[in-house]
Amino acid sequence: MSGRRLYELAGADPARRFSPYCWRARMALAHKGLEAEAVPWRFTDSAAIAFSGQNKVPVLVDGSQVVSDSWNIACYLEDRYPDRRSLFQGGREATRFTVAWADTALNPALVRLIVSDIPSLLDEPARAYFVESREKRFGMALPQLAEAREAALPAFQAALAPLRAVLKDQAFLGGASPDYGDYAVFGSFQWARVVSSLELLLEGDRVADWRDRMLDLFNGLARATPARGED
Amino acid sequence: MSGRRLYELAGADPARRFSPYCWRARMALAHKGLEAEAVPWRFTDSAAIAFSGQNKVPVLVDGSQVVSDSWNIACYLEDRYPDRRSLFQGGREATRFTVAWADTALNPALVRLIVSDIPSLLDEPARAYFVESREKRFGMALPQLAEAREAALPAFQAALAPLRAVLKDQAFLGGASPDYGDYAVFGSFQWARVVSSLELLLEGDRVADWRDRMLDLFNGLARATPARGED
Numbered sequence: 001m002s003g004r005r006l007y008e009l010a011g012a013d014p015a016r017r018f019s020p021y022c023w024r025a026r027m028a029l030a031h032k033g034l035e036a037e038a039v040p041w042r043f044t045d046s047a048a049i050a051f052s053g054q055n056k057v058p059v060l061v062d063g064s065q066v067v068s069d070s071w072n073i074a075c076y077l078e079d080r081y082p083d084r085r086s087l088f089q090g091g092r093e094a095t096r097f098t099v100a101w102a103d104t105a106l107n108p109a110l111v112r113l114i115v116s117d118i119p120s121l122l123d124e125p126a127r128a129y130f131v132e133s134r135e136k137r138f139g140m141a142l143p144q145l146a147e148a149r150e151a152a153l154p155a156f157q158a159a160l161a162p163l164r165a166v167l168k169d170q171a172f173l174g175g176a177s178p179d180y181g182d183y184a185v186f187g188s189f190q191w192a193r194v195v196s197s198l199e200l201l202l203e204g205d206r207v208a209d210w211r212d213r214m215l216d217l218f219n220g221l222a223r224a225t226p227a228r229g230e231d
Numbered sequence: 232m233s234g235r236r237l238y239e240l241a242g243a244d245p246a247r248r249f250s251p252y253c254w255r256a257r258m259a260l261a262h263k264g265l266e267a268e269a270v271p272w273r274f275t276d277s278a279a280i281a282f283s284g285q286n287k288v289p290v291l292v293d294g295s296q297v298v299s300d301s302w303n304i305a306c307y308l309e310d311r312y313p314d315r316r317s318l319f320q321g322g323r324e325a326t327r328f329t330v331a332w333a334d335t336a337l338n339p340a341l342v343r344l345i346v347s348d349i350p351s352l353l354d355e356p357a358r359a360y361f362v363e364s365r366e367k368r369f370g371m372a373l374p375q376l377a378e379a380r381e382a383a384l385p386a387f388q389a390a391l392a393p394l395r396a397v398l399k400d401q402a403f404l405g406g407a408s409p410d411y412g413d414y415a416v417f418g419s420f421q422w423a424r425v426v427s428s429l430e431l432l433l434e435g436d437r438v439a440d441w442r443d444r445m446l447d448l449f450n451g452l453a454r455a456t457p458a459r460g461e462d
Contacts, residue, residue: 093406094321096397097329104392105336161335166327175324 002035007049007059010040011121017225018121018194020107020187021070025058027183028074030218032084036060043126070187071099074180087180098173098181101162106188109156110200112138116146117196117228149198156200160207167206171213178217186214190222197229233266238280238290241271242352248456249352249425251338251418252301256289258414259305261449263315267291274357301418302330305411318411329404329412332393337419340387341431343369347377348427348459380429387431391438398437402444409448417445421453428460 006026009019017023017038029036041048041057052059052068060067060076067076078087088095115134119127119142135141163185166173173181189211192200201208215223237257240250248254248269260267272279272288283290283299291298291307298307309318319326346365350358350373366372394416397404404412420442423431432439446454 088321088325090319090321090325091406093401094319094325094329094404094410094412096401097332097393097404097412098325100393100396101328101332104396105390159336162328162331165331165335170324170327173325173328175322179325181325181328 002037003063004029004034004036005039005061006036007039007041007057007061009057010042012123012126013121014040015225016121016194018118018191019057020102020191022058023187023190023222024070024180024183025060025073027186027217027222028070028077028087028180029060030221031087031179031183032077032081034077034081034084036062042122043129070184074183087183089174089177089179090181092180095179095181095184099184102184102188105159106185109152109159110188110192112145113149113152113156113198113200114192114196116142116149117198121195153200157202157205160201160205163207163210164205167210172210178214182214186211186222189214190225193227194225195228197227233268234294235260235265235267236270236292237267238270238272238288238292240288241273243354243357244352245271246456247352247425249349249422250288251333251422253289254418254421254453255301255411255414256291256304258417258448258453259301259308259318259411260291261452262318262410262414263308263312265308265312265315267293274353274360301415305414318414320405320408320410321412323411326410326412326415330415333415333419336390337416340383340390341419341423343376344380344383344387344429344431345423345427347373347380348429352426384431388433388436391432391436394438394441395436398441403441409445413445417442417453420445421456424458425456426459428458 006022006029008017008022008026010017017040046055049055049057049059052066054068056068058068058070058073060073062080065076067073074087075092078092119131122130131142138145170176172178173185189200192198201211237253237260239248239253239257241248248271277286280286280288280290283297285299287299289299289301289304291304293311296307298304305318306323309323346369350362353361362373369376401407403409404416420431423429432442
């Protein structure tokens with residue numbers, strides 16, 4: 001083993017890894033051709049990652065280095081392994097906008113569609129923590145969010161217009177091959193796929209074709225985690 | 232003179248250049264250090280640009296080359312003048328997402344806030360064409376759009392979150408210095424500035440600070456066109 005470890009958010013089933021930010025780190029490691037032992041982590045396991053000086057995953061341990069935050073992990077991997085295929089084909093400054101869009105536009109819209117499916121994946125005490133913190137964040141009960149989601153789907157699909165426009169002319173956001181911009185956006189779709197059986201995309205949407213290409217990468221790394229309802 | 236010409240959308244006053252896409256081309260030329268005679272063009276002057284094989288501006292004439300569409304112009308300038316400072320510091324593939332966001336998210340939100348201010352800048356027959364085509368597009372009279380705009384401002388400002396996130400860590404979307412991603416987004420703000428006295432941004436918003444930096448570029452090239460209400 002490499003001795004490298006990635007702490008990833010998991011459900012009661014340790015194989016159900018569902019954080020969009022952890023998927024960014026997992027795909028970035030694969031892009032660099034690096035192995036890392038997957039360590040399942042639950043929302044209330046603060047003690048298990050206290051060594052990182054903060055209480056969120058992903059956390060990457062690489063030899064003596066401890067790196068938290070998905071963006072920091074991507075930059076760390078790029079700087080630490082400069083001879084391997086670059087995560088930022090366009091430079092990290094130019095990729096920032098794509099990542100920022102996933103953080104501030106895509107994920108806030110997506111979470112309202114899928115958050116109500118998450119508690120049933122969790123055991124106590126993570127479930128109680130999750131429901132309480134999310135109901136406080138959204139100002140309503142999670143079942144109420146679930147009721148509103150079908151009506152919210154068309155607006156969500158419309159908000160994917162920038163993705164759709166880029167994918168008209170190139171196979172990946174990074175160009176002919178994927179890079180960190182793709183992983184940042186894909187993390188969100190993988191999150192949705194793993195926690196919810198709600199289909200986000202209409203048939204024939206080229207965003208769905210891109211998602212399929214992303215699921216195929218690295219010998220089907222992301223596809224190996226079953227979609228919700230298919231396990 | 233260079234013999235280079237850029238056909239730009241203008242109001243009745245030929246100095247009032249207001250197309251977001253023409254501003255992208257104008258800023259791209261300046262970035263490359265290239266001069267181009269500005270040729271004012273109005274919505275109904277199809278005959279004046281018929282030589283380009285289509286009926287929209289910007290149109291760039293550079294020697295024997297005729298290039299239309301702002302993205303095509305940027306790519307043309309990059310390929311034709313490779314020894315001058317690159318328009319795509321991160322490569323054109325990585326910049327596409329930022330451009331696509333401006334095209335498909337920013338401009339559709341912005342046009343509803345400012346479109347009602349445009350007819351008073353136009354002479355006939357451009358004004359009649361503009362009002363009829365836009366009222367058809369939006370399914371309502373332009374004064375109705377004007378009445379709704381103050382209420383729509385907070386949602387517009389929230390939709391700028393990706394910009395705000397990137398500008399937290401870097402001065403320009405391109406990094407430490409601006410590139411075509413900046414010009415694509417700035418074109419929209421310049422469009423709004425030239426046609427409308429509606430203030431889009433709250434004081435203290437770092438997007439406003441970035442807009443100021445963009446107005447300062449190239450010896451105040453964009454600032455030289457007065458803001459609406461300041462001329």
